[in-house]
Amino acid sequence: MKNFNLPKNVAYILETLESNGFEGYIVGGCVRDLLLERAPNDWDVTTNALPSDLMKMFPKHVDIGANHGTVGVIFDDGIVEVTTYRIDGDYSDNRRPDSVTFTPNLADDLARRDFTVNAMAVGKSGEIIDLFGGVADLERGIIRCVGEANQRFREDALRMLRAVRFAAQLKFKIEPETYNAIRLNADLIRNISAERIRIELDKILLSNNPQQLRTIVDTGLGEFIFPEFTACFKTEQNTKYHIHNVGEHTIQAVANTPPRLAIRLAALLHDWGKVAARTTDENGVDHFYGHGEISVELAREFLNRLKYGSEIRDSILPLVKYHDTQIQPTKKAAKRLIGKLLRSSPNLSDEIFLDLLDLKIADTLAQNPEYSGERRQLANELREIYAEIKRNSEALTVADLAINGRDLMKLGIAEGREIGENLRRLLDLVIENPELNERSKLIELAKKT
Numbered sequence: 001m002k003n004f005n006l007p008k009n010v011a012y013i014l015e016t017l018e019s020n021g022f023e024g025y026i027v028g029g030c031v032r033d034l035l036l037e038r039a040p041n042d043w044d045v046t047t048n049a050l051p052s053d054l055m056k057m058f059p060k061h062v063d064i065g066a067n068h069g070t071v072g073v074i075f076d077d078g079i080v081e082v083t084t085y086r087i088d089g090d091y092s093d094n095r096r097p098d099s100v101t102f103t104p105n106l107a108d109d110l111a112r113r114d115f116t117v118n119a120m121a122v123g124k125s126g127e128i129i130d131l132f133g134g135v136a137d138l139e140r141g142i143i144r145c146v147g148e149a150n151q152r153f154r155e156d157a158l159r160m161l162r163a164v165r166f167a168a169q170l171k172f173k174i175e176p177e178t179y180n181a182i183r184l185n186a187d188l189i190r191n192i193s194a195e196r197i198r199i200e201l202d203k204i205l206l207s208n209n210p211q212q213l214r215t216i217v218d219t220g221l222g223e224f225i226f227p228e229f230t231a232c233f234k235t236e237q238n239t240k241y242h243i244h245n246v247g248e249h250t251i252q253a254v255a256n257t258p259p260r261l262a263i264r265l266a267a268l269l270h271d272w273g274k275v276a277a278r279t280t281d282e283n284g285v286d287h288f289y290g291h292g293e294i295s296v297e298l299a300r301e302f303l304n305r306l307k308y309g310s311e312i313r314d315s316i317l318p319l320v321k322y323h324d325t326q327i328q329p330t331k332k333a334a335k336r337l338i339g340k341l342l343r344s345s346p347n348l349s350d351e352i353f354l355d356l357l358d359l360k361i362a363d364t365l366a367q368n369p370e371y372s373g374e375r376r377q378l379a380n381e382l383r384e385i386y387a388e389i390k391r392n393s394e395a396l397t398v399a400d401l402a403i404n405g406r407d408l409m410k411l412g413i414a415e416g417r418e419i420g421e422n423l424r425r426l427l428d429l430v431i432e433n434p435e436l437n438e439r440s441k442l443i444e445l446a447k448k449t
Contacts, residue, residue, distance in 0.1 A: 045081070095191060183220055242368055246274045249366045252366035270359065292325075329381040350390075401430060413447060
């Protein structure tokens with residue numbers, strides 16, 4: 001018996017169910033998080049009350065999926081989902097049950113769940129219902145299927161990727177039988193929509209243990225999710241600057257980036273082009289000329305395949321393209337590269353330069369440490385240069401100039417395409433000499449050019 005501090009809304013639902021003669025338990029991830037002393041992201045309640053009963057008890061409700069047993073109880077600060085105990089029917093598409101049957105038994109409901117750590121329930125008084133060893137698996141740090149693992153994955157193939165995700169988020173290990181079942185059923189992930197795969201992959205990337213990407217590859221899931229990445233583990237880097245194959249280097253780079261989705265995706269994608277670009281010279285040294293451009297195309301294809309939106313694509317592709325660009329530690333070099341980055345998409349801000357520096361540092365840290373110090377120092381110098389550029393409000397794009405296209409037209413200096421060409425020439429001058437960014441000076445310069 002434990003004293004859990006339940007939210008008022010959840011406690012109210014459990015009390016209402018009990019006062020009306022029904023059972024009520026919190027269930028699933030919120031129980032797991034409470035036992036791990038983590039704050040649950042959301043709360044789910046399960047009960048033997050039918051959806052029709054729930055709608056009568058809670059007049060302020062929304063039908064989330066009453067046919068499948070779920071009713072949302074509406075509160076001023078959100079919705080709590082309440083679901084009737086159920087037994088799932090066959091899963092003919094490896095995605096969702098063909099039918100569900102309501103049951104009066106909590107045990108039947110818990111038996112249909114994916115992993116033991118998600119198959120526990122807690123009542124209002126704090127009693128823990130643990131029929132499948134979830135508490136013990138939490139203590140051991142294990143992700144294990146409820147019942148027979150092959151059956152669980154054939155029911156919903158996404159559970160294989162969810163196992164990896166929970167291992168990443170909780171820093172747990174996947175129990176051997178569960179792991180082997182993933183390897184046996186990996187091809188079933190093809191039946192899962194790109195959107196569902198993307199959601200799980202994003203959570204793995206943003207976890208404190210993105211190294212679990214390796215598990216996706218090792219279990220065979222990678223062949224169906226990102227075969228381009230799987231191929232990276234077969235691509236060696238025989239050069240003094242590297243000590244890992246491309247795949248292992250990539251995982252280390254991802255782990256070294258800040259936990260922001262765009263930059264972690266960029267780290268995942270940045271070297272995929274090395275598989276095709278690799279050449280070996282007469283001394284046995286590998287080279288990867290042009291791999292950045294190839295990586296951009298592979299990254300674009302992957303991001304489209306997994307249905308990423310245009311906004312995040314626009315923030316990732318420039319990072320992949322310029323991740324290997326050599327930048328001199330000068331304002332001019334920094335501003336010119338920032339300009340290139342910003343021209344990649346109208347949705348970007350100049351802070352993408354900081355993301356690029358973070359990616360460069362992560363890339364460097366994943367290389368041979370004997371040669372990484374100078375590159376890290378360079379990236380830090382460029383960070384300081386960027387800060388000074390921002391403090392001085394120095395021009396980075398034509399929009400930052402003290403003159404614009406309308407000015408050039410009114411002065412009769414340029415029209416049509418000439419306007420853009422003139423503004424870019426003026427920007428080049430201002431990048432070289434920031435003190436020229438004054439209206440009168442730019443007008444004089446525009447007249448001369």
